[in-house]
Amino acid sequence: MNLNLTLIGQAIAFAVFVFFCMKYVWPPVTQALAERQKKIADGLDAASRATRDLELAQEKASETLRESKDEAARIIEQTHKRSNQMIEEARENARAEGERMVAQARAEITQEINQAKDELRGQVASLAVIGAERILESSIDEAKHRELIDKLAAEL
Amino acid sequence: MAGNNPSSSEYIRHHLQNLTFGNHPEHGWSMAHNAQEATDMGFWAIHLDTMGWSIGLGLIFLFVFRKVAKTATTGVPSGLQNFVELMVEFVDQSVRETFHGRSRLIAPLSLTIFCWIFLMNVMDLIPVDWLPGVAAKVGEMFGADPAHVFFKVVPSTDINATLGMSLSVFALIIFYSIRVKGLKGFVAELTLHPFNTPNKLAQIALIPVNFLLEFVTLIAKPISLALRLFGNMYAGELIFILISLVGIWQLPLHFPWAVFHILVITLQAFIFMMLTIVYLSMASEDH
Numbered sequence: 001m002n003l004n005l006t007l008i009g010q011a012i013a014f015a016v017f018v019f020f021c022m023k024y025v026w027p028p029v030t031q032a033l034a035e036r037q038k039k040i041a042d043g044l045d046a047a048s049r050a051t052r053d054l055e056l057a058q059e060k061a062s063e064t065l066r067e068s069k070d071e072a073a074r075i076i077e078q079t080h081k082r083s084n085q086m087i088e089e090a091r092e093n094a095r096a097e098g099e100r101m102v103a104q105a106r107a108e109i110t111q112e113i114n115q116a117k118d119e120l121r122g123q124v125a126s127l128a129v130i131g132a133e134r135i136l137e138s139s140i141d142e143a144k145h146r147e148l149i150d151k152l153a154a155e156l
Numbered sequence: 157m158a159g160n161n162p163s164s165s166e167y168i169r170h171h172l173q174n175l176t177f178g179n180h181p182e183h184g185w186s187m188a189h190n191a192q193e194a195t196d197m198g199f200w201a202i203h204l205d206t207m208g209w210s211i212g213l214g215l216i217f218l219f220v221f222r223k224v225a226k227t228a229t230t231g232v233p234s235g236l237q238n239f240v241e242l243m244v245e246f247v248d249q250s251v252r253e254t255f256h257g258r259s260r261l262i263a264p265l266s267l268t269i270f271c272w273i274f275l276m277n278v279m280d281l282i283p284v285d286w287l288p289g290v291a292a293k294v295g296e297m298f299g300a301d302p303a304h305v306f307f308k309v310v311p312s313t314d315i316n317a318t319l320g321m322s323l324s325v326f327a328l329i330i331f332y333s334i335r336v337k338g339l340k341g342f343v344a345e346l347t348l349h350p351f352n353t354p355n356k357l358a359q360i361a362l363i364p365v366n367f368l369l370e371f372v373t374l375i376a377k378p379i380s381l382a383l384r385l386f387g388n389m390y391a392g393e394l395i396f397i398l399i400s401l402v403g404i405w406q407l408p409l410h411f412p413w414a415v416f417h418i419l420v421i422t423l424q425a426f427i428f429m430m431l432t433i434v435y436l437s438m439a440s441e442d443h
Contacts, residue, residue: 013211018265027225
């Protein structure tokens with residue numbers, strides 16, 4: 001239990017240990033701790049930011065989806081309308097064409113009838129002339145004439 | 157393990173004697189062969205066991221912590237790094253709560269104090285005969301009388317060790333006091349408190365009284381710091397030695413005392429650290 005040099009030796013050892021600890025142990029450890037703290041804080045920050053971004057993106061995606069659906073519906077509707085219109089037009093055209101063809105046929109028929117009538121008229125005239133000639137050639141017999149005229153009329 | 161040849165008191169005395177190397181008035185620089193020779197050496201002697209164990213334990217502490225500090229990652233820490241970080245954060249928090257100034261020294265100082273004293277105290281848990289027995293055998297091999305090979309393995313049961321640390325802390329207290337308050341402030345603190353009057357003459361008359369009170373307060377800090385640790389450890393060690401004297405019954409006695417002592421050694425290391433922080437924060441506070 002003697003106080004002796006050990007006291008001083010111990011004090012020196014103590015001082016050296018404290019110095020070493022202060023110089024080489026404490027700073028790296030506390031620095032690592034502080035850095036990890038910062039890293040964790042940053043990580044949490046990033047996570048919350050990412051969650052917010054995700055929410056935003058989801059919102060945007062659903063909006064885009066809705067818009068494209070609307071657009072598609074609009075396009076389909078327009079197409080329907082257009083096709084109906086085209087069918088209508090085609091039908092209209094066909095009808096007009098048919099009418100036109102009917103009218104033309106009718107005109108042609110009328111023309112042919114008229115032509116036939118004209119021809120007939122000519123033939124009747126020539127027949128009448130021929131009949132008259134024959135009548136004039138033969139004797140004038142009323143009975144005979146009557147018969148002749150009837151025959152003429154029948155030829156008409 | 158009460159030996160058959162040494163008596164109980166001899167056994168106890170043997171266990172409480174340090175391995176001393178010093179300047180004996182008759183034999184010159186030599187190992188002390190008994191307590192009387194160690195006492196005769198006076199101040200110029202050194203306790204080799206205390207120095208060896210304390211420095212060895214300090215190196216273990218620094219080696220472990222330095223190893224972790226070198227490879228400290230900011231990622232997921234490994235087991236040892238977890239432990240070191242736990243210690244560092246525990247000490248850092250204790251310092252933060254108590255010491256309000258800014259100092260790069262206080263926290264590592266506290267960490268060193270806590271870990272080092274804890275390791276020194278832990279030596280108390282090693283059965284009292286093991287290491288001295290090994291030392292006696294080694295001494296015998298080198299031709300020394302085993303009865304004269306003293307070996308005390310717990311450095312904190314040596315008043316020199318605890319006083320050496322507490323005096324270092326005392327030096328820091330004075331250093332901080334003077335740095336924060338200036339030499340004048342420090343002297344004023346010692347002489348103008350606690351009795352203070354506006355009357356100049358009465359004040360001068362009160363200076364010796366104040367100084368006496370304040371000086372005792374100041375000097376009590378390192379003394380109490382050293383004696384508290386020393387006393388607790390010395391008493392614990394003594395009880396371990398006494399327990400080891402009772403033969404076969406030492407086992408059921410040794411175990412509960414060792415368990416209880418775990419609390420004591422941790423607590424004493426913590427108290428030494430906390431009081432150091434408190435004293436230094438008091439020293440660096442200007443009132």
